Amino acid sequence: MKHIISIRDFTREELDGLLDHARRIEQGGYAGNELAGRILALLFFEPSTRTRISFETAMARLGGERISLDCVEASSIVKGESLADTIRVISGYADAIVLRHPKEGAARLAAEFASVPVINAGDGAGQHPSQTLLDLYTIREHLPLRGIEIGLLGDLRYGRTVHSLTYALSLYDVMVHAIAPEGLKLPQNVIHEMKEREMEVHEWSDISKIIGDLDVLYVTRIQRERFPDAASYYSVASSYRVTPELLAGGKPHLIVLHPLPRLDEIDPRVDSLPHARYFEQARNAVPVRMALLKEVMG
Amino acid sequence: MSNAAGKALLISPIRNGTVIDHISAGEALNVLKILGITGSTTECLSIATNVTSGRIGKKDIVKIENRELKKEEVDRIALIAPKATINIIRNFGVFEKKGVRIPPVLKGVVRCPNPGCISNTMEPIQSTFEVIPKGLRCMYCDWVITKDIANYII
Numbered sequence A: 001m002k003h004i005i006s007i008r009d010f011t012r013e014e015l016d017g018l019l020d021h022a023r024r025i026e027q028g029g030y031a032g033n034e035l036a037g038r039i040l041a042l043l044f045f046e047p048s049t050r051t052r053i054s055f056e057t058a059m060a061r062l063g064g065e066r067i068s069l070d071c072v073e074a075s076s077i078v079k080g081e082s083l084a085d086t087i088r089v090i091s092g093y094a095d096a097i098v099l100r101h102p103k104e105g106a107a108r109l110a111a112e113f114a115s116v117p118v119i120n121a122g123d124g125a126g127q128h129p130s131q132t133l134l135d136l137y138t139i140r141e142h143l144p145l146r147g148i149e150i151g152l153l154g155d156l157r158y159g160r161t162v163h164s165l166t167y168a169l170s171l172y173d174v175m176v177h178a179i180a181p182e183g184l185k186l187p188q189n190v191i192h193e194m195k196e197r198e199m200e201v202h203e204w205s206d207i208s209k210i211i212g213d214l215d216v217l218y219v220t221r222i223q224r225e226r227f228p229d230a231a232s233y234y235s236v237a238s239s240y241r242v243t244p245e246l247l248a249g250g251k252p253h254l255i256v257l258h259p260l261p262r263l264d265e266i267d268p269r270v271d272s273l274p275h276a277r278y279f280e281q282a283r284n285a286v287p288v289r290m291a292l293l294k295e296v297m298g
Numbered sequence B: 001m002s003n004a005a006g007k008a009l010l011i012s013p014i015r016n017g018t019v020i021d022h023i024s025a026g027e028a029l030n031v032l033k034i035l036g037i038t039g040s041t042t043e044c045l046s047i048a049t050n051v052t053s054g055r056i057g058k059k060d061i062v063k064i065e066n067r068e069l070k071k072e073e074v075d076r077i078a079l080i081a082p083k084a085t086i087n088i089i090r091n092f093g094v095f096e097k098k099g100v101r102i103p104p105v106l107k108g109v110v111r112c113p114n115p116g117c118i119s120n121t122m123e124p125i126q127s128t129f130e131v132i133p134k135g136l137r138c139m140y141c142d143w144v145i146t147k148d149i150a151n152y153i154i
């Protein structure tokens, strides 16, 4: 039985295999009844509309059914029942479980107690492997993953998507530029681990110094609550904002990604530029999650 | 107390049981904690701390009568006392002598320092750590403990 818990559980060959599979699906290589008669359980102990809807869409496109427990129902369960028990019960109803939970390691626990495959759809500040897969997928659709330079911009300290993406990128031969304000820099242990894995990581605080070298710019949200007051937030947020003027200094093929939802990190004027690929990235969630569902239930 | 009397006390033999020797000085109580030996256990215990030893300077010694420690019990000790030696005593003689070796996975020994970790909730699981070169890694949340491991012992 195959669970999808952490990007760290994958080898590069396995990632490539999944991404190739997602590409075949996107190109129409599926019948639409592959998972007919199968039931997917969506257990969301905290809200994540986008992730949930894309899993629902992926299951529907493969002809499967779904049952779900939304976060209001889930939180009432939390009061009386352990996650382990919930998972054991739902295992008896469904053919696979997609779990979103506020505690780190919840998906690993679920995999121990489930008698069906578990897909981690985000556990607290921990892993969110299907997001990382669709990030990789989007980059790979535009550029070879080997030899490119990727800028990670914004909150690199708390941003979970960034840590797991950085780990996945270290399986490929890429150079990472970590661009973040003081206090939100990529944690030293992450940098240390990447260097151990022989990935080149450079740190910057000023995006304009490096924009011209980048093939990919991955933007993350800078959260207001990380700052002591509104003024310091706005001053940092404005100097990390992606605008057409900033991108004018970039390579013509530079692509801009963002896990969404965005706030002010990307100027809406960027949306119409050829660099803007974040809506395409969001759309890619469906073929990538279809590939994952086929992988665990097919 | 004369020196001779002190020495006699330290090495007073036991008939059957386990002697844990060469424990890093000051770690004897943590060793007992790891072994789950508390004030309420019935074993007859002797503990000597800061004993002069040619091999490691100062050391602690623990003797437990009428209990032979199993391999998985003693291996946990390696976390805080990597040089410890275990002597299984039968009828006043050393029946078996062995070193300690850190097992690849530790279950229920160390508490995860990450407050957001699922292993710190009421779930029916034991904390689980993988032993890696730089310390211990929580197999639930990936948190890495690199120092002061004894502080996290359950």
Ligand SMILES: [Zn+2]
Pocket: A105, B112, B113, B114, B117, B118, B119, B138, B139, B140, B141, B142, B143
């Ligand atoms: Zn943990």
